[in-house]
Amino acid sequence: MVTLSQCARPAVFEVDSIDEHGQHRATAIAGEHALTLYLDKRELVTLMTLGADPEYLCLGYLRNQRLLASPELIDSIQVDWETSSAAITSRSLAQRGLSLWEAESSSLEQQLAHRTVTTGCGQGTVFGGLMDDLANLHLPEKGQLRQADLLDLLEQMRHHDSIYRTAGAVHGCALFDLAIDPAPDERPRLLRFVEDVGRHNAVDAIAGWMWLHQPRPDPQRLHIFYTTGRLTSEMVIKSAQMGIAVLVSRSGLTHMGHDLATRLGMTLIGRCQGRHFLIFSGSQRFIAEPALAQHPLRQPGP
Amino acid sequence: MVTLSQCARPAVFEVDSIDEHGQHRATAIAGEHALTLYLDKRELVTLMTLGADPEYLCLGYLRNQRLLASPELIDSIQVDWETSSAAITSRSLAQRGLSLWEAESSSLEQQLAHRTVTTGCGQGTVFGGLMDDLANLHLPEKGQLRQADLLDLLEQMRHHDSIYRTAGAVHGCALFDLAIDPAPDERPRLLRFVEDVGRHNAVDAIAGWMWLHQPRPDPQRLHIFYTTGRLTSEMVIKSAQMGIAVLVSRSGLTHMGHDLATRLGMTLIGRCQGRHFLIFSGSQRFIAEPALAQHPLRQPGP
Numbered sequence: 001m002v003t004l005s006q007c008a009r010p011a012v013f014e015v016d017s018i019d020e021h022g023q024h025r026a027t028a029i030a031g032e033h034a035l036t037l038y039l040d041k042r043e044l045v046t047l048m049t050l051g052a053d054p055e056y057l058c059l060g061y062l063r064n065q066r067l068l069a070s071p072e073l074i075d076s077i078q079v080d081w082e083t084s085s086a087a088i089t090s091r092s093l094a095q096r097g098l099s100l101w102e103a104e105s106s107s108l109e110q111q112l113a114h115r116t117v118t119t120g121c122g123q124g125t126v127f128g129g130l131m132d133d134l135a136n137l138h139l140p141e142k143g144q145l146r147q148a149d150l151l152d153l154l155e156q157m158r159h160h161d162s163i164y165r166t167a168g169a170v171h172g173c174a175l176f177d178l179a180i181d182p183a184p185d186e187r188p189r190l191l192r193f194v195e196d197v198g199r200h201n202a203v204d205a206i207a208g209w210m211w212l213h214q215p216r217p218d219p220q221r222l223h224i225f226y227t228t229g230r231l232t233s234e235m236v237i238k239s240a241q242m243g244i245a246v247l248v249s250r251s252g253l254t255h256m257g258h259d260l261a262t263r264l265g266m267t268l269i270g271r272c273q274g275r276h277f278l279i280f281s282g283s284q285r286f287i288a289e290p291a292l293a294q295h296p297l298r299q300p301g302p
Numbered sequence: 303m304v305t306l307s308q309c310a311r312p313a314v315f316e317v318d319s320i321d322e323h324g325q326h327r328a329t330a331i332a333g334e335h336a337l338t339l340y341l342d343k344r345e346l347v348t349l350m351t352l353g354a355d356p357e358y359l360c361l362g363y364l365r366n367q368r369l370l371a372s373p374e375l376i377d378s379i380q381v382d383w384e385t386s387s388a389a390i391t392s393r394s395l396a397q398r399g400l401s402l403w404e405a406e407s408s409s410l411e412q413q414l415a416h417r418t419v420t421t422g423c424g425q426g427t428v429f430g431g432l433m434d435d436l437a438n439l440h441l442p443e444k445g446q447l448r449q450a451d452l453l454d455l456l457e458q459m460r461h462h463d464s465i466y467r468t469a470g471a472v473h474g475c476a477l478f479d480l481a482i483d484p485a486p487d488e489r490p491r492l493l494r495f496v497e498d499v500g501r502h503n504a505v506d507a508i509a510g511w512m513w514l515h516q517p518r519p520d521p522q523r524l525h526i527f528y529t530t531g532r533l534t535s536e537m538v539i540k541s542a543q544m545g546i547a548v549l550v551s552r553s554g555l556t557h558m559g560h561d562l563a564t565r566l567g568m569t570l571i572g573r574c575q576g577r578h579f580l581i582f583s584g585s586q587r588f589i590a591e592p593a594l595a596q597h598p599l600r601q602p603g604p
Contacts, residue, residue, distance in 0.1 A: 168554030
């Protein structure tokens with residue numbers, strides 16, 4: 001069991017602005033905080049974050065950078081906004097007094113060195129090593145998303161309380177699941193919703209949550225990842241690493257995102273707006289119900 | 303004089319998609335390419351880029367990561383998409399056969415090491431060292447933007463040919479300038495427009511172009527930076543490093559972006575849509591013309 005602090009920061013601030021009429025207006029804007037991660041007292045990275053889910057962000061960062069193989073290596077994550085730091089303590093240090101840097105120094109150092117030279121995606125995160133492993137990634141094949149499920153999921157997102165609606169300037173990600181063999185009136189279930197100033201952070205925070213709570217996604221359920229951000233190569237790779245076969249976005253996609261998703265057999269649905277959407281790959285997981293394109297949306301449930 | 307290859311890549315691809323009616327549609331999507339930067343044959347970083355302006359992206363990356371103090375240290379940048387690489391050769395290597403890594407190894411190594419632990423902003427780029435230098439940054443105080451100039455600039459952006467309009471999934475940045483003491487009918491002049499899959503890359507490509515062509519921005523002209531992306535701390539810092547005092551965005555801003563801009567005395571204008579906008583800081587550089595909020599836009603010029 002990993003011990004996590006619970007240090008979400010207030011996420012919205014109010015500032016003064018002047019509009020086009022020359023009038024002063026109190027305006028809500030999103031928070032952004034520096035958070036420096038220390039693994040066994042050694043500085044790893046400084047992330048700029050909304051601060052809504054910092055402990056899971058740390059976990060997901062370690063996972064997606066592939067610095068640690070399992071959350072079981074971690075004893076605790078303590079976020080302290082006074083010092084803008086997250087102290088990640090390994091079990092090795094907590095139990096044997098031996099930091100991970102001493103215990104496995106060569107492999108961790110190597111991964112960090114590799115990280116230096118392969119950060120990618122708008123200058124984002126690790127990329128190099130991942131490409132080599134793509135061939136070993138096999139996404140679940142079971143389960144299908146009905147058009148009604150997709151529209152319902154988008155409708156849930158539209159009605160979800162969010163920083164974005166108040167203050168803008170953040171990206172949102174959400175994890176849904178649905179039974180492989182759903183009842184006719186069953187709806188996609190929202191498992192986790194995270195917003196952050198960077199879309200990488202929002203994805204990482206979901207990845208961290210999954211690492212702890214669903215290290216092996218239930219094979220009897222179809223997992224669907226929703227993001228407000230664009231579907232770039234990195235988004236496809238991170239989703240694949242989480243074992244998620246269906247990726248849904250309000251935004252568009254890049255050619256490399258499309259190429260990777262096609263090679264992985266991932267279902268990529270982009271440009272979702274109202275009842276419109278485009279399926280770019282993996283249409284075998286989608287059950288078209290074109291009549292729904294003409295009809296009013298199913299009402300959001302209780 | 304730096305020798306640059308001219309290797310822009312085709313930026314839009316057409317793929318098949320299926321819409322909500324179950325109909326196949328040919329859809330344009332933005333390119334995304336890995337580009338690995340080598341400085342004097344040593345691997346620096348892999349960026350994911352649209353590839354529209356790779357040589358200036360390299361230059362801007364070196365500048366904004368503060369790896370090199372001046373473009374005069376560089377002899378040539380050769381981009382080769384066959385190998386997805388950019389070979390950056392220093393003058394030191396070209397003239398004396400001595401790579402920068404040998405000539406100034408300790409300082410470059412230090413900066414790279416620091417980079418490893420301080421990448422920030424949605425896990426983006428260098429941050430740590432910059433904060434220390436903020437106190438030494440002084441933005442130009444001369445020049446004002448009239449409301450008509452702002453609306454004109456936004457109108458120019460709306461009519462500018464762009465990948466975004468064709469394929470979405472990219473961010474655009476533009477550099478404008480305007481005389482300190484403009485004629486009544488003078489309009490902001492577009493100096494450079496760059497799109498990329500990551501907003502950091504688009505900013506860096508503009509920074510690279512400025513480094514070579516306007517290392518010291520003309521003090522008789524006001525420079526304005528436009529971005530489709532959000533105004534985060536990193537965007538404010540990079541603009542300040544370029545000596546740009548006015549930052550305009552279609553999107554919102556974060557609290558730290560606001561805080562830094564306020565401390566720097568930078569003019570921050572966000573949430574620009576049609577004739578709407580909000581000025582968040584530095585309103586001393588803005589000449590309000592509230593009558594324009596009610597009236598039709600000035601027509602775009604020839």
